[in-house]
Amino acid sequence: MDRSFPVGPIRPPSEASSLLLQVTRGCTWNKCRFCVVYRGQGFHVMKPEEIKQNIDNMAYFRDMLVRHAENGMINKESLYRELETLTGPELQCFYMVYNWLLAGGRSVFLQDGDSVALKPEKLADVLTYLREKFPQIERVTTYGRASTLARWSVDQLKLLREAGLDRIHTGFESGSDNVLQMINKGLTSEQQIDAGKKVKAAGMELSVYFMPGIGGRNFTEENAEQTARVVNAIDPDFVRLRTFVLKKESEMYDMKLRGEFTELTDRERLREIRDLISMIERNDVQVVSDHIVNLIGSLNGRIGTDRQKMLEMADLVLNLPEEKFRLYQLARRYGYVENYSQMAAVPGSRMEHFRTVADSYGYGEDSGWEEHINDVLRQYV
Numbered sequence: 001m002d003r004s005f006p007v008g009p010i011r012p013p014s015e016a017s018s019l020l021l022q023v024t025r026g027c028t029w030n031k032c033r034f035c036v037v038y039r040g041q042g043f044h045v046m047k048p049e050e051i052k053q054n055i056d057n058m059a060y061f062r063d064m065l066v067r068h069a070e071n072g073m074i075n076k077e078s079l080y081r082e083l084e085t086l087t088g089p090e091l092q093c094f095y096m097v098y099n100w101l102l103a104g105g106r107s108v109f110l111q112d113g114d115s116v117a118l119k120p121e122k123l124a125d126v127l128t129y130l131r132e133k134f135p136q137i138e139r140v141t142t143y144g145r146a147s148t149l150a151r152w153s154v155d156q157l158k159l160l161r162e163a164g165l166d167r168i169h170t171g172f173e174s175g176s177d178n179v180l181q182m183i184n185k186g187l188t189s190e191q192q193i194d195a196g197k198k199v200k201a202a203g204m205e206l207s208v209y210f211m212p213g214i215g216g217r218n219f220t221e222e223n224a225e226q227t228a229r230v231v232n233a234i235d236p237d238f239v240r241l242r243t244f245v246l247k248k249e250s251e252m253y254d255m256k257l258r259g260e261f262t263e264l265t266d267r268e269r270l271r272e273i274r275d276l277i278s279m280i281e282r283n284d285v286q287v288v289s290d291h292i293v294n295l296i297g298s299l300n301g302r303i304g305t306d307r308q309k310m311l312e313m314a315d316l317v318l319n320l321p322e323e324k325f326r327l328y329q330l331a332r333r334y335g336y337v338e339n340y341s342q343m344a345a346v347p348g349s350r351m352e353h354f355r356t357v358a359d360s361y362g363y364g365e366d367s368g369w370e371e372h373i374n375d376v377l378r379q380y381v
Contacts, residue, residue, distance in 0.1 A: 003061070004089035005054035007096070008111035010037060012169050012207075012240070013290045015109040015141060019058065019100040023051055023126065027113035028145060029186040033251035034173075034214065034244070038113065048122050052129050059133045061097040105134070110142035116168070117148050120156035124163035131164045141167040147187040149195035157202035167205035169240075170195065175230030176222045179215040182261075183252065189230050196234030206236040207288075212272035213244035217262035224272045228279035235282040243269050243293045245377045265370050266329055267318060270295045274314040277307060292380050295329070297338035316340050326358035326369065327351065333376045 006022045025044040027037070068079040086094060108130065116123065131137060142165065149157070149170065174180055175189050192208075199206045208231070215223035231239055246253055246263055255261040264272070273294075277287060283304025289297055296317060301310050317328060317340050331337045331354060336346045346354075361369040 002087070002090070003057045004087070004093045005057045008113075010113070011109050011111065012141075012143075014207075014240075014288075015107065017100070017103040018107040018109040018141070019097065019105070020109055020111055021051070021054065021058075021130065022046065022111045023115040023118055023123065023142070024112050028117050028148060029114075031184050031186055032173075033182075033184045033255070034211075034247070036247050036249045039249075043114075043117075045118050048118075048126050051126050055126075055130055055133050057093065058097055061094045062101065062134070064094070065098065065101065105136055107139040107141070108134070108137055110140065110165075113143050114145045114148055115142040116144035116152070116160075120152055120159050123165075124159045127160065127163035127165055137164070139166045140164050141169060144168045144170050144195075144199075145187070146170050146172065146192045146195040149199060150187075150191045152198070154198050154201045157198055157204065161203045165204060167207060167237075168199050169207045169209070170199075171209045171242075172227070172230065173209060173211040173214050173242075174219075174223050175227035176215060176219055177226070179219050179223055179226075182216075182219070183214060189226065192230050193233045196230075196236060200234065200236070205238070206234070207238040207240055208234070208236045209240045209242050210276060211242050211244040212276070213264040213269040217264060220264060220268060220272055221275070224275035225279060228276055228281075231276075231285060232279075232281045236285060238286050238288050239276075239280070240288045240290060241273060241294050241299070242291055243273075243295065243377075245293055245381045246374060247378060247381065263370070263374070266295055266373055267325065270314060270318060273299065274311060274318065277303070277310050277314070280307075292333070292335065293377055295332060296340075297332065299339070313339060322363060323358070327354050329373055330354040330357060333373065 007020050008022050008025065011018065011020060023046055025046070026041045028043050030038045030043065064082060065074065068075045083091060083094065127140060130140070149168070172192050173183065173185060175192065177189050180188060196206055196208065210227050212223070246256065252261055256263065280303050283302070285303045287299065287301055287303065287310060289299040296313060299310055299313055317325070320328060328340055328343060331343060331346050336350065337343055361367045361372060
């Protein structure tokens, strides 16, 4: 009997130590002009029986480790003998479960892009089974499109919460209807607000994603202002920053080539983030900058207590002269720093290299510097 289980292509950075349980495949919409993750793939909702079998397979590998444990230690000799009987895919799945347990085995993330497309009653049954098989689990989270969440009632979402779903991640990208239409997001800001309020009313944590720069030059102010409007209407637990990176394989790159979309600079995208933080009125909202594409990696905090600190952190970088700004961009994009205060710790030889790279582009308006930075960013998305 095959004991392997499927794993989807994406998860939030905050779920790096989570076990990945696939509930659906692909995305229900799959038409966003900026996204290329699921291009060429159809959407498929897995049957509860199929998902439960995958949970059983995960439990099988957990139990395998238990069988070879003696006095709290793994008998590697006997374990390796059994591992030799596994196929390649099974061995990969074993190590996924092993590494998850090694990290504590406390969280699970449901994949793929819109797991709540599985009817709440069926998904609740799966969640109950998952919790029974792995009673040590402390948190279960998933992605969910706002348009799908808006279809379900508060009572249906409460059913998910009671069965053990703790948090929903949803990619709003923008709260501007003009931007949502431009990127072909397939929903409106009112659907975002409806979905967000329902999730909160159901008692689950809500994590929404904002893409500074997704509106381009035409909608840069509106992107921040209207996103703040949506956030203020919902009061989500988290606003996660995902600075927009234009993929060359996307429809939006074609829009750029046709002159229909103008990318923002790194400095302008940071200004959008600053504007959003300044306009959020909900004190309990936590801003989270947990991805390398964000220019300031430690721009984190609760609006009610940390707003000023975050604004000052952004202003420090925004006000840098161009030469220092470029050096910071490179140090940040290559993972040496989280914020500007850490620049002094960057090795001198590395800083000299960064200076050589920055100066090689010149400092004219058409220097090509921003395109160089965007090429660096594309390796991360």
